[in-house]
Each structure stands twice: as structure tokens, then as C-alpha cells.
Amino acid sequence: MNKRKLSEAINEVFEELNALSEDEFKAELKKHEHGDITRIILETNALYACEIEAESSYDDYRYISYDRFNLPVASVNRYIALPEVSSYIPNLYQEVEWITYAPAPFFSLQEKWGFGNIQLKEILTDQLSLIDKEDIFVSSMVTVSTNNTFPYMQAFPGKAILITSSTPGNDIIIRDEESELEWAA
Amino acid sequence: MDIIEGSHGTSISRASNIRKNGWKMQPGMAGTGIYFWAKSIYYIELAQAWYRQAKAEERYRDDDNIACCIILVHIKCKEDEMLDIETEGVRLNILKLAIEKKVNVKSHKAIAPVFDLYVKRLEEKAGIKYKVLSIKVPTPRKDYFEVDYPYNILGSPLCMVVRDNNPDDIIDIIEARELRDE
Numbered sequence: 107m108n109k110r111k112l113s114e115a116i117n118e119v120f121e122e123l124n125a126l127s128e129d130e131f132k133a134e135l136k137k138h139e140h141g142d143i144t145r146i147i148l149e150t151n152a153l154y155a156c157e158i159e160a161e162s163s164y165d166d167y168r169y170i171s172y173d174r175f176n177l178p179v180a181s182v183n184r185y186i187a188l189p190e191v192s193s194y195i196p197n198l199y200q201e202v203e204w205i206t207y208a209p210a211p212f213f214s215l216q217e218k219w220g221f222g223n224i225q226l227k228e229i230l231t232d233q234l235s236l237i238d239k240e241d242i243f244v245s246s247m248v249t250v251s252t253n254n255t256f257p258y259m260q261a262f263p264g265k266a267i268l269i270t271s272s273t274p275g276n277d278i279i280i281r282d283e284e285s286e287l288e289w290a291a
Numbered sequence: 292m293d294i295i296e297g298s299h300g301t302s303i304s305r306a307s308n309i310r311k312n313g314w315k316m317q318p319g320m321a322g323t324g325i326y327f328w329a330k331s332i333y334y335i336e337l338a339q340a341w342y343r344q345a346k347a348e349e350r351y352r353d354d355d356n357i358a359c360c361i362i363l364v365h366i367k368c369k370e371d372e373m374l375d376i377e378t379e380g381v382r383l384n385i386l387k388l389a390i391e392k393k394v395n396v397k398s399h400k401a402i403a404p405v406f407d408l409y410v411k412r413l414e415e416k417a418g419i420k421y422k423v424l425s426i427k428v429p430t431p432r433k434d435y436f437e438v439d440y441p442y443n444i445l446g447s448p449l450c451m452v453v454r455d456n457n458p459d460d461i462i463d464i465i466e467a468r469e470l471r472d473e
Binding site: 113122123138143144152 | 324326370371376380381384387388391392393394399400401402403404405406407408409410411412413416417424426427428450452454
């Protein structure tokens, strides 16, 4: 298939898929959730645009889009207790998956400017559209031990940011086993 | 036949095994292909960074020699066996579809299957399976990639994913370079 034919085929596929109803399209997507291209796209982080070296003040930072940060390729479970969290907040499953990649930019920016929990709360609500700002409380950096009463913490000991919510069951943990950063309260 | 040059970072043990037994589709990253950085002035450093990351994730823990080896390859592929996701308007069409069909564009997990659906439909139409996918991906984390990469000029580096079930047919190792990596 030469370039011109490929270009035509690409547009034809678009037209065909676009002609599907929303439900039909989503049914098709369901069949491709575990496809090899899906895995390649997720595994290579091909959906992340690029690395941004943020060299501005916090005031500037607030308007930097989340998608522009450098995001780690490392495995999800090193950063967030995903299965446990998602079982606690099934209605936020999508958002939780999305923020699994958040710690690196958060940590690096915090290291740079030392912003604290209030700012992180704003970032979480503004940038991630996670949950209502008043519904989030970000704790200090905590060292989670296996003696902790929270079962999901017991499963994932190590340093973590604990984000708790006033809504029961909406707790979120973001972990970073490698970070030596002090959390600015 | 096009020749694409690429780099792949791995342990010396695995590089020896590749030289001896050839490439095998194995669960290196997603178990879906063999990943190479397309030739550029940074492709050695990028391969080394992927090696470092894999090492940090203890993927080489069972290897006899976990020191770094960069393998340089020639990927042989006919023009119509490779799909360049970056230059054929695929991403733009996927965005339009996602918006039109109300797929959560902020969710990578929701968007990735749209790529899968799109490419598979394209393959059906073309009557082939693309052996190589060319796709831009971000550089590895700074912990592993020490280069001051000029994103403003180059954009994200290009990754080649070889999907062929028999990669022996399409890959020649042209050099395996052992690197010191503390």
C-alpha cells in the first residue's frame, strides 16, 4: 500500500468508525481493551506528550497542564496501591488510574519550590478534576508501617502521601519508595 | 526493502542469549513486541536508560551477568509493513473519534484501545499485519536518562516496536556494545 492509498485507508477507517453510534463504538472498544496495540501504547507511555523542565515559579506552575509533565515509566504499583484504592473508591476508578503517574512531577516540583499540602490539594482538584476541593485532605508525608490499621497500607509499606477525604472510603495513597524528600507541611 | 537502524539496551546475559538464539517475543515490557529506539544521536543513551530502568525494576535479577549491553540492529521491513503512527494523521483522527464518541480523552487507559481498534481496522483494510510500529514516546525518567535532551528541537524520540511473530526474519544484529554502567 503506497502513501496515498494508506492515507485514503486511514480516512476511510475514520469515516467507518465515526459512523458507529456511541454505544456501538464503546462496544468495539471493549474488544480492544487488552489488544497488543493497547498494551504497546500504554507500556511505552506514548500518550504522554513530552518532558517539561518547569523553571518557573509556583504561580506559573499552577497553569501548567498535567499532561505536560515528565511521567515515570515505572510500574504502577510502585507508586500507588491501585487495586486497594480502586476497591475503596470504585466510582473514582478512572481518575485513580490517571493519577497513578502523578508522584514524580509532584515530588520534583515540591522539591524545587517546597510547596505544601494546600497547594497539592489545589493541584489535585484543578489539574486532575479529581473530587471537590473541600472533600480532600492531604496529609503530611508519612512513613507507613505494617502495623498501620489501614489494610491497604499494610499491603504496601513504605513512604507515602496519604490523601484522605471527608467522604468515607475516598482515601487515596500515592507512594514513592525511592523518594527521600521531606514533605513540606 | 527498507532498513531501519535501532538500539536496544539489555543485560549481557540476555544479549548473549539473543546472539545465540535470536530474538524471541517475551514479556520484556508488555510481551507484545521488541522495542528499539530509532537511530538518532541519542539512541545509545536512550537504550542505556531503558536498561537502567529495567535493572532498577529487577527484571535482570535472575541473569548471570546483569552488566549493560547495547545492541544495535538493522530492522528489515518493507515500506507497507511499517505504520508510522506519527505522520499519517492517525493521532488526529483518534482525537476526533474520542471527542465525537465521548471517550474520556484524559484517561490513557480509555484512549489506548482506540489506537488498537484503529490500527486493527486499518490492517483489515490493508489486508496485512504491520510488522513494525513507529511511535514517539517520552524519554525515560531523569533518574535513568542523564542526557540534557533537546525536546524543544527534537520532540519525543521515536520508538520502533517490532510485532512480527518471527523477528529473526527481520532483524540483524550489527553490533553489541558492552557499557560500564554503575
